[in-house]
Amino acid sequence: MTVLRQRLGESGEDLACRELGARGYAILARRYRTRYGEIDIVARDGDSVVFVEVKLKTTGEFGAAAES
Template structure:
């Protein structure tokens, strides 16, 4: 396997593609790969006055379900945990927040706004 095919590299390329896609639609990327114990946020964006936490999922094939199927309730809880940590660590206040997903299945990209809720 060459280095260009590693999971980390492919994930980074998917996040870059998602960031460009969202920026072309008017969102501003303000942070990437915020990690905390127990969770991670791929992209943090601003959409007007709304803070958007974005989960990017890539699936090269559908053998185990597509990208959407990989966002399980457990994964959602980890993203929410990381979002809370981000808000606390940065001192940001969030009157309007949402959780979006950018799904990449093969060559197809899908943006799901308000994909899940914090509670």
């Protein structure tokens, strides 16, 4: 992964964390790693633990974000 792609991914995660926080979620972890892989964001919403995979789109070329 290039440095540029890594920075874009981090900025997407920053945006997602801000949005989740604004909606009342508590961010528990970012880029949580295990030997099986990585989860971008782990958050809490009341009694629920939420696992979030962030996908950043830089253009609308391949459809809207909800379509990805």
